Amino acid sequence: MSGGMWAEKYRPQTLDDMVNQSEIISRLKNFVKDRNLPHLLFVGPAGVGKTTSILALARDLYGPAYRSYILELNASDERGINVIREKVKNFARTASIASQVSFKILVMDEADSLTNAAQHALRRTMEIYTRTCRFCLIGKYSEIIIDPIQSRCSIFRFAPLSERDMKGWIRSIAKKEGVSLIEEGLVAIYEAAQGDLRKATNLLQAAAATQKDEVDDIVIYSVLGRVSPGKVRELLNMGLKGEFMEARKILRTLLIDEGLAADDIIRMIYSEIMRLSIPERWKVKLSDTLGEIDYRLTQGARPEIQLSALVANLALAGEEMDR
């Protein structure tokens, strides 16, 4: 069976296909029935169905040609307030030509990475073009969205997927694709993905590519070892052992050869630190250091230097643990 990335192939197409977030889905269905929408603000962790919900809603609302009535922007890619202003305005000001729906939908993903200035510009745009366009803002944290925008939106909080829902979903994909996934493999996927269904699905697909027989936890870990979070763990281990030169080499691979953004690396380091078996006191200490570095990077500091300093400091943690 073919069809590209499984995460897309099995993305629910309509609101009826959605298996979780049932309360949110039933409210969204009412909007479709009324053929009307408020501005929406979807908040919640990654891979729990925020983007899927709005795409499914659009399909239910406009039918198969829904693509022409919806514009997806990603705030973290569309840098600069001017780009946003122009693209948003151009899309928002022209009226919908769908007979029964009078508005189009603009989806702004990762809206919590918009600057304050951009959010204020957006707020005015939302007001001016309400007649022809509805906004669906998506983000992880609602706190970062300015109050005036929050007060103009219906807020939907997406809960992390339950272990049962997530495992059930992955199991069903594995079955449809003919992957023999055993329980140990499923548990490993669940733990690595931490409630992120897209991540889990991609991981399953990569594991299936490497192993034609049985996919167990060892297969999953070997795939994880080959992608960035696995390398981040190696980086931390080298740091703890005091192997600075080796650690720096890995850091450079991540930053330069793999082109990861510094804040992605920080995010991965953070979650790896939380999982390390080091004294709890050190977790707090390292989290504090990481917070300092994270702030420094927002101020324009050099990522490689700041992360190298963190790695050097890990040696102290490692030494104390040896004692």
Added chain:
Amino acid sequence: MTEENQPWTARFRPKTLVELVGNERAVRQLETWVRSWEKGVPKQRAVFLYGPPGVGKTVSVLALANKLGYDVMEVNSSDYRTRKNLDSLIGRSIHQRFTITGRRRMILFDELEGVSGREDYGGIGAIAGIIKATEIPVVLIATSIRERWEDKFRPLRDISLHIKYNPVPFSQILMRLKVIVEELGISVDEEVLELLADLSEGDLRSTINDLEAVARGKTRVTMEDTQNLAQRDRKDYTPDALAKMFSAKTLRDARRVVSSAHISYDDLYNWIYENLPIVLDNPLDLVEGMNALARADIHQTRARRTQSYRLLKYMFNEMTGGVALARRNSEGLGLVKMARQKIAEQGFPPRDFTITETPDGVMIKPNRYLKNDWRRVNEAVRSMGAVWVRRGGCWNLPYFRSPQQVWRYRRTWQSRRRRRSLAARVAEKCHVSSHEAVAEVIPLLKVIFEEDPFMAGDIAGWLGLEDGEVKWLKT
């Protein structure tokens, strides 16, 4: 020396004004000022040319002097520029407007940024004195007229005419490279020339150096040949300055590297970062040194953000003194140890190699004929930065290596460009941001493309990938 044997920077150094590239306005201004001396001593007796290295400041003075029939008395950083020495060097000649053969005369003080406060004591004051008394044109040259951290040129600034030289534009550098390549009769791919011009940052001289590095002795040059380019150490004297810095016992001695390394402080910073773990081989020292370097980074960020360049001195203190004085428990350069370890890892007994320190670094000399093992050893020691010296029959591991992240960026530029275009495609198809595509999706795609050609083909079709992108994902 025949023309062919000359370094290309000398061979293609402009001898006449017509051959000069860039800074036309500055040169015109300079000519007007020199010509004004024909009507007697003008109000401003000195001209101060300033601008980045390699844009033609010195060359334009020499070419102009040639054209107008001047003899040039040149004083540069190879001369001690103390008050006493300058007086004996220049002496009364500032009152003699013509040579015995009847040619006009002028004085050129070149590379003034290298005048140091201590070794060249009183130098700047002496030059100011010369300007006030001179009856012949005095030309001053420095990379900057107002140094950010110590305003030593102030006495000269007030009594001279300032002419600014700018970096040579990309297009003009590219054109000049094409002319040179044509004259040499070698075929160099257009994209190589573009890369060189791009890396030049307006410094024509260093670009010609780089061209020579990749093209000397070849008849055809492709992108392949540029791989080693950045590994070349363009400034030979930087390692010496670094060695002094790392062994400094006072902040003041360590700080001196900022002016003596003759590279920008950003480059210097990268050099220090690159070599710090080699020098600080004790983890405690390393932590302290690395923290100092990170603090230096912060000070620089603040200086830039607030445009308060006086804050840079704090950066300099941290990156030099902070690093050098962190060295308390470290044994030394640790390179011998590193080399021994590398050799041992390859499974050779210690008696097979002599590993000793030399003035340039560490020598790794095989004590027996290695035959087929040579390649393996070479690969291992090259990863530390050692190079095989055929004449000596040994490897040399230099004390300090040039910043690696720079050439790594250059080596991987094509791959990074490919990743960017791929990320945009994945972002659109998978409804994620492109940085998420890079962090989360592409690494898994690489696993799939390496392992399962069938699934890979399916995904390639779905994403609409080109052959080049598929190939990139497979490697």
